[in-house]
Amino acid sequence: MTSASPNPAATGGDGKAVPVPRGEERAWFDGAREGRVALTRCRACGAWSTPRVVCPRCWSQDVEVATASGRGEIYSYTVLHRAGRPGFEADVPYVVALVTLDEGPRVMTTIVGVAPAEVRIGCRVRAEFVTRGGVAFPVFTPEPA
Amino acid sequence: MSALDRIAIVGAAESDIGHAPHLSPLGMMAQATARAADDAGLSIGDIDGVFVITPYHHLTSLSYCETLQIFPRYHDTTQLGGCTFVAYLRHAAAAIAAGMCEVAVIAYGSSQRSDAGKLVSASEVSTFEVPHGAAYPISSFALIAQRHMHEYGTTPEHLAEVAVAHRAWATLTPNAYYRDPITVEDVLASPMISSPLHRLDCCAVTDGGGAVIVTTKERARSLRRKPVHVLGGAEGYTHRTVAAMADLTISAGAQTGPAAFAEAGLAPADMDFVQLYDAFTISPLMILEDLGFCAKGEAGPLYASGRTRPGGDLPVNTNGGGLSYCHPGMLSLFLLIEAIRQLRGECGERQVANAEVGVVHGLGGAFAGAATAILARGD
Ligand SMILES: [Zn+2]
Numbered sequence: 001m002t003s004a005s006p007n008p009a010a011t012g013g014d015g016k017a018v019p020v021p022r023g024e025e026r027a028w029f030d031g032a033r034e035g036r037v038a039l040t041r042c043r044a045c046g047a048w049s050t051p052r053v054v055c056p057r058c059w060s061q062d063v064e065v066a067t068a069s070g071r072g073e074i075y076s077y078t079v080l081h082r083a084g085r086p087g088f089e090a091d092v093p094y095v096v097a098l099v100t101l102d103e104g105p106r107v108m109t110t111i112v113g114v115a116p117a118e119v120r121i122g123c124r125v126r127a128e129f130v131t132r133g134g135v136a137f138p139v140f141t142p143e144p145a
Numbered sequence: 146m147s148a149l150d151r152i153a154i155v156g157a158a159e160s161d162i163g164h165a166p167h168l169s170p171l172g173m174m175a176q177a178t179a180r181a182a183d184d185a186g187l188s189i190g191d192i193d194g195v196f197v198i199t200p201y202h203h204l205t206s207l208s209y210c211e212t213l214q215i216f217p218r219y220h221d222t223t224q225l226g227g228c229t230f231v232a233y234l235r236h237a238a239a240a241i242a243a244g245m246c247e248v249a250v251i252a253y254g255s256s257q258r259s260d261a262g263k264l265v266s267a268s269e270v271s272t273f274e275v276p277h278g279a280a281y282p283i284s285s286f287a288l289i290a291q292r293h294m295h296e297y298g299t300t301p302e303h304l305a306e307v308a309v310a311h312r313a314w315a316t317l318t319p320n321a322y323y324r325d326p327i328t329v330e331d332v333l334a335s336p337m338i339s340s341p342l343h344r345l346d347c348c349a350v351t352d353g354g355g356a357v358i359v360t361t362k363e364r365a366r367s368l369r370r371k372p373v374h375v376l377g378g379a380e381g382y383t384h385r386t387v388a389a390m391a392d393l394t395i396s397a398g399a400q401t402g403p404a405a406f407a408e409a410g411l412a413p414a415d416m417d418f419v420q421l422y423d424a425f426t427i428s429p430l431m432i433l434e435d436l437g438f439c440a441k442g443e444a445g446p447l448y449a450s451g452r453t454r455p456g457g458d459l460p461v462n463t464n465g466g467g468l469s470y471c472h473p474g475m476l477s478l479f480l481l482i483e484a485i486r487q488l489r490g491e492c493g494e495r496q497v498a499n500a501e502v503g504v505v506h507g508l509g510g511a512f513a514g515a516a517t518a519i520l521a522r523g524d
Contacts, residue, residue, distance in 0.1 A: 019275035028273060050273060076295070076393055078287035079340040084280030096279045096339075098288055098388055108274045108388045121295045130276070137276045 012133030016087030019135055027051045027065045032129050032136035039105060041066035048103035070127035072101040072140070079116040095119050099140050113141035147408065148242035149235065153365035153372035153523055156185025156358035157485040162471045163322050165352040166259040170201040171212045173254030173354025178213065181356035186369030187248060192358070194219035194246025196233035199254055200268075200474060209252065219246040225380065226509020227422060230357070230478035231516035232380040237359045247360060251481075254354030255473035271386045280339050283347060283425065285387040285511030287339040290427035292393035294341065296442070299430065301341050303445025305332035307426040308345050308468050310454045315465025317455060317495035322349045323469045332426075346426040348466075353473035355482050365523070372523035373488050376502070377409030380516040387511045395435060397515035398506055402436030405517035411502065413438045416519075418487055418503040419459065420480040423466040429453075432506050433461075436517070460497050463487060477507030477516070488522040 012018050021029050024040075028051050031038025040052045044060035048068065055063055077097035083089040084096070095111040097119070111119055112128065125140035158180030160173035168176060174197065182189050195206050195217045202208040206220040219240050225232050230251050237249035270281065279285070293299045309329055315321035327345065335344035365372040379401035384390040406412055413436060421432045430444035438459065439447050447453070453461035464470040464483045471479055486492050487500045497503075502521040508514065 016278070017270075017275050019272045021272050025272050076288040076292040078279075078284050078291060078342075079337075080278065080280060080284065081337045081340065082280070084278045084284055084339070088278040091278065094278065096277050096284055096288075098393075106388050108271075108277055108279065108386070110277045121292065132276060135276075139277075 011087065014087055014132065016132060017085060018133035019137070024051045024053050029135050029137060031065070031067065032138050033131070035129055037068040037070040037101070037127050037138050038065055039068045039103060040064070048105055050105050050107065068101055068103045070138070071143070072099045072125055074111070074119065074121055074123045074125060075100045075106060076121060077111060077119050097140070099125055110139040111141065112139050148238040149375045149378055149408070151242045151361060152238045152359050153362045153374055154357060154359055154485055154520070155365045155368045155370055155372055156181040156187065157482045158184050158356055159479070159482060160254060160354035162353035162473070163320065163351050164258050165256070168256065168352070168354070170199050170254040170256050170354070171208055173256070173352065174199070174209055174252045174356065175212050177254065177354040177356035178250055178252055181250070181358050184370060185358045187358060189213055189215060191248045192250045193217045194237060194240050194249035196221045196237050196249060196251045197253065198222050198224050198229055198475070201255065217246065219249070225382065225514035225516065227424070227475040228477050228507025228509040228514050228516040229475065230481060231505055231507040231518050234359065234375055234518050235378045235380060238375065241359065241361060247364065249359045250356055251359065251478065252354070252356040253475055253478045255475065256352050257350055257473050258352040274386065282511050283342055284339045286425040286427055287342045288387055289393045289431070289512060290341050290425070293427060293431065296394050298442060299445045301333055302329055303430065303449060304341065304346055304426040305329040306445070306448040307423065307429050308332050310448055311423060311462050311466045311468040313454045314463050314495060315469035318464045318470055321465045321470045322351050323465070342425055348424045348468050348472040349470070351471045351473050353471045353479065355478040357478065357481055357485070371489065373485050374521045374523045375518055376411065376521050377405040377407070377519040378517060379404035379408070380514070382514045384513050385510065390512065394431065394441065396431050396508060396512040398432050398435035398508065398517065401515045401517040402506065405504070405519050406437070409519040411519060416502060416504050417500040418463055418484070418497045419461045419506070420484045420503065421462060421506045422476055422480065422508045423462055423468050424472060424476060426468070428508060428512070429461060431512065432508070436504065436506060455495065463492065463495050463497060477505070480505045480507060481518070484520050488520060
């Protein structure tokens, strides 16, 4: 069944899907365009989260966009030996990971700049930024040893 | 008295399954409903509560009711992912206990195999995950499996043992989709898709529909079949996107399993069989651990011991499960039906001797939702 999925609605020149952020989601992508990992920080309790309008820890609405360190640690990863989505055929094998940011939130991302066989859980990583179809987003690469 | 004490399962049936290009998803739901009503000794016209979902129909209960020309007074199309049908047992019990309906049907249908084997899903990809090329749902389960291996020493061989054990049951099941025995070496030699998961770590992609009919214990007394009772049940969730799963090695089953066993006043050791969600080989390992059949990290060795296979003391997925029997996108209704068949003693060569009580556990999404039910043979 071809579903009318709300995301994504566009592809970049490389045939890969481009996200269509809405509302508060835009902070993540707008931050990436400026070379920042942008999160939400709660003024009431200090919790960091991926972009939100209500703090997921204390439920305060008193939240602000804030810049994170862009550093974190690989919590888990998988090497894709088949393209997971259209446009990724030439990237195989590539690494999709969950990275726990030093501020606490965990995000799904791509690991670049390292052979897939060398990727390990616990590896320290830092953000780099990619632009596709006019939308920027962070990927992560191992920190220099 | 819990709502579950008020109800009995009185009918259960599958549509034609496996490869059924002559049936649409609604056609499978209708065929399974007609067969389940016959099984119960009821008319489709007796149904006054519907608990249905399929990714093919946005307004599922309306499309389903239009097809059958029934006009029930209670509709529930809750969507918790693949575990939804186990959760519907409790929802139906609540509605029946509240007098809002008396004869409830739980139904599903999907033509996934006939749709060229593509996984059919109405699921959106998270805006934040779109750029990264993950495969859904396998990469989410692969991330979970990788972390489980890291924390507990689970190995690719342990994962493969799950596929091998479930296939061993499928060899005893006449209408299973895959029936040829496989070995650990076969699984490990199959193509890697999203590490550490190989092709044979993944479920079958089939067509299939099913229906289960639930009513009051009073009404069940006048019906054709010996009833199946629901002794305990629970539903829960931990996340939607796998990035938000607080601990990749602990699922919502760690809440719903103990809650369901507590309501039933039983323990894992009391179960004659387990029917659990096995879309990928990591799932049965996590579920057995989370439900309390063994400690964290011990499910791999448990599977390798052969205890879950035919003849073992802990039969798991006695028709071959989603890995080998049938997996049309959302599995848990088929787990329920197999549990009912085992409790009725209808399972032929694969019948578990003296099966009186068993547990059914479904997961939804990537270990996101969960639902558990303890079923028992009625009198
Ligand atoms: Zn807060």
